[in-house]
Amino acid sequence: MRARRSAVRRSFTFPLRPTRHQEIALAQCLEDHRQLYNAALEHRRTAYRVAGATVRYGEQSAELKHIRADDPEGQGRWSFSSQQATLRRLDKAFAAFFRRVKTGHKPGYPRFKGRGRFDTVTWQKDGDGCRWDSGPHHPTMTFVRLQGIGHVRVHQHRRVLGTVKTISVRRAGHRWFVVLSCDDVPAETLPPTGAMAGIDMGVASLTTTSDGDRLENRRHLAASAARLAVAQRELARAARGSRRHRKVAARLSALHAKVRRQRLDAAHKAALVLIRTYDVIVHEALEVTNMTRRATPQPDGHGGYLPNGAAAKSGLNRSILDAGWGVFLTILSHKAESAGRELIAVNPANTSRTCAPCGHRAKENRLTQAVFRCTACGHVAHADVNAATNILRAGLALRDAARAA
Numbered sequence: 276m277r278a279r280r281s282a283v284r285r286s287f288t289f290p291l292r293p294t295r296h297q298e299i300a301l302a303q304c305l306e307d308h309r310q311l312y313n314a315a316l317e318h319r320r321t322a323y324r325v326a327g328a329t330v331r332y333g334e335q336s337a338e339l340k341h342i343r344a345d346d347p348e349g350q351g352r353w354s355f356s357s358q359q360a361t362l363r364r365l366d367k368a369f370a371a372f373f374r375r376v377k378t379g380h381k382p383g384y385p386r387f388k389g390r391g392r393f394d395t396v397t398w399q400k401d402g403d404g405c406r407w408d409s410g411p412h413h414p415t416m417t418f419v420r421l422q423g424i425g426h427v428r429v430h431q432h433r434r435v436l437g438t439v440k441t442i443s444v445r446r447a448g449h450r451w452f453v454v455l456s457c458d459d460v461p462a463e464t465l466p467p468t469g470a471m472a473g474i475d476m477g478v479a480s481l482t483t484t485s486d487g488d489r490l491e492n493r494r495h496l497a498a499s500a501a502r503l504a505v506a507q508r509e510l511a512r513a514a515r516g517s518r519r520h521r522k523v524a525a526r527l528s529a530l531h532a533k534v535r536r537q538r539l540d541a542a543h544k545a546a547l548v549l550i551r552t553y554d555v556i557v558h559e560a561l562e563v564t565n566m567t568r569r570a571t572p573q574p575d576g577h578g579g580y581l582p583n584g585a586a587a588k589s590g591l592n593r594s595i596l597d598a599g600w601g602v603f604l605t606i607l608s609h610k611a612e613s614a615g616r617e618l619i620a621v622n623p624a625n626t627s628r629t630c631a632p633c634g635h636r637a638k639e640n641r642l643t644q645a646v647f648r649c650t651a652c653g654h655v656a657h658a659d660v661n662a663a664t665n666i667l668r669a670g671l672a673l674r675d676a677a678r679a680a
């Protein structure tokens with residue numbers, strides 16, 4: 276068993292309160308980093324197409340010096356470190372691409388970032404082109420200094436713990452945030468409860484535990500997803516460059532921001548309940564291929580919702596609900612680490628079609644999205660609770676095997 280660490284890494288997010296001037300500079304900073312990203316991508320594509328050559332991060336990073344010298348009023352304004360972070364981000368996108376090619380998937384080639392598709396700039400080290408709490412002598416206000424932008428006011432609504440490692444700035448619609456990634460944050464270990472649970476991640480409820488608790492009904496998220504789909508169709512119909520197009524695009528981006536907030540909020544709430552209640556939590560290992568195993572929700576013919584609360588309309592709805600699982604698991608793992616709880620991931624194959632009491636495995640056991648009825652022993656349960664029970668059992672078996680080894 277791994278030793279419990281007393282310190283963890285975690286991030287803190289605070290709203291920024293830039294002046295009008297700083298807001299313009301922030302937007303320029305993002306735009307220049309976006310263009311750097313796209314130029315570096317173009318460089319890699321051309322090198323590959325023309326010469327079959329692979330360009331690496333080190334090579335592109337070495338060119339930054341010249342790019343900055345040639346454009347002192349543009350790229351030269353920003354921090355070398357944040358530009359390196361942007362090139363690293365591209366490098367990661369390529370690494371993920373090649374990894375998926377190797378495993379026989381058909382991944383999409385890394386794509387150019389359009390306007391509004393590049394919303395984060397990261398400074399790799401506090402003190403290098405950026406400084407957290409740059410005005411520590413101010414009695415009430417907190418500032419972050421960003422190279423080329425200045426001392427920007429921060430709405431710091433809680434204490435920052437540990438040591439600030441990296442600083443990121445993120446745009447969400449019209450709002451700006453600073454994200455601090457901190458090391459050595461003291462863990463707030465919770466007292467043991469003696470309880471264990473498996474959790475099933477679903478469409479109608481974010482999670483269902485093997486104890487039968489359904490956490491975070493997703494009706495609100497599904498409703499936002501439906502509105503998002505409507506706005507997207509509207510945008511597709513509006514003429515590019517028209518006033519209407521701009522208006523719908525603005526509404527769309529506000530809706531996207533709302534979905535992200537709702538998803539985060541729901542994930543935090545559900546994770547908190549689980550962490551407080553259980554010492555050991557077993558969940559499904561999340562892989563894209565697993566997401567299609569669930570019964571596809573059936574449209575009711577009126578563009579409405581199914582009784583299980585899942586929006587029935589489009590693949591977009593599904594993908595929005597599915598994306599929530601990744602966010603949830605990330606938050607859950609951070610909280611688990613911080614609280615000293617044990618988290619186990621298991622392969623979800625067959626957990627939804629196997630009878631928890633008798634082990635009989637058949638597709639026919641799963642009557643509907645919600646109902647499980649075993650064709651061998653007659654056991655009837657909510658399908659998600661049955662799955663969660665199987666997940667718990669698989670997790671405990673894994674754990675026993677690991678201990679025996």
Ligand SMILES: [Zn+2]
Pocket residue numbers: 630631632633634635649650651652653654
């Ligand atoms: Zn059975």
